[in-house]
Amino acid sequence: MALHFLTSSEMSIDVVVTCDSAVQATEEQKATYLQSGQLSDLGSHEGATMFTLKALSPSEREQCEVRAGAYTRSELGRHLYYEALELESVEKARWHHALGEDEREAMAGYQQYLNQVYNEMIKASLTHIDGEPATFDHIDQIRPDDHRVTTIVELVVHIRRISLLGDAGK
Numbered sequence: 001m002a003l004h005f006l007t008s009s010e011m012s013i014d015v016v017v018t019c020d021s022a023v024q025a026t027e028e029q030k031a032t033y034l035q036s037g038q039l040s041d042l043g044s045h046e047g048a049t050m051f052t053l054k055a056l057s058p059s060e061r062e063q064c065e066v067r068a069g070a071y072t073r074s075e076l077g078r079h080l081y082y083e084a085l086e087l088e089s090v091e092k093a094r095w096h097h098a099l100g101e102d103e104r105e106a107m108a109g110y111q112q113y114l115n116q117v118y119n120e121m122i123k124a125s126l127t128h129i130d131g132e133p134a135t136f137d138h139i140d141q142i143r144p145d146d147h148r149v150t151t152i153v154e155l156v157v158h159i160r161r162i163s164l165l166g167d168a169g170k
Contacts (some may be wrong), residue, residue, distance in 0.1 A: 022042040063120075
C-alpha cells in the first residue's frame with residue numbers, strides 16, 4: 001500500500017466530536033466515524049457543534065512540533081512512553097510504580113510535550129466552529145474537562161487523518 005498525501009493543505013472538513021450530547025450513535029458507529037471521518041457513519045448528529053479543520057502540510061506539522069518543544073523534549077521520556085503503551089493495565093501500573101523519580105519526570109515531561117503538540121495542531125488547523133471563526137481559546141473553554149480533552153483528542157485524530165495518510169497511493 002502506497003502513501004497518499006492530500007494535493008492541497010488548504011482542504012478543509014467539517015467534523016463533530018462524539019462526546020457532543022447532540023450525537024446519537026452507538027460505540028461502534030463512533031469508532032467507525034473516527035476512522036473514516038464520514039459523518040454518515042456516525043448516525044444522528046443534528047444540532048451537534050460543527051468544527052471546521054484544514055489539512056496541515058508537512059512543514060506546518062513540523063512547525064507544530066517545534067513550537068511544542070521537539071528539540072528539547074526528553075528522549076528518555078519518549079522511550080518510556082512508548083514502552084508503557086505495550087503493557088496491559090495492571091502490568092503497566094506495576095511497571096510505572098517501579099520507575100525512578102527521574103524516569104517518572106521524564107515520562108511526564110514527554111506526555112506534556114505530546115499534549116502541547118496536539119494543542120499546536122489544533123491552533124494551526126481549526127478555522128471555524130459552527131461557521132464562526134474560531135481559535136484554540138474556544139476549545140480551551142469547553143467544560144466539563146473530560147469533554148475538552150475528548151474534543152482535543154478527536155480533533156487531532158481528524159487532523160492527522162486528513163493531513164497524513166489515505167487509503168490509496170498518490
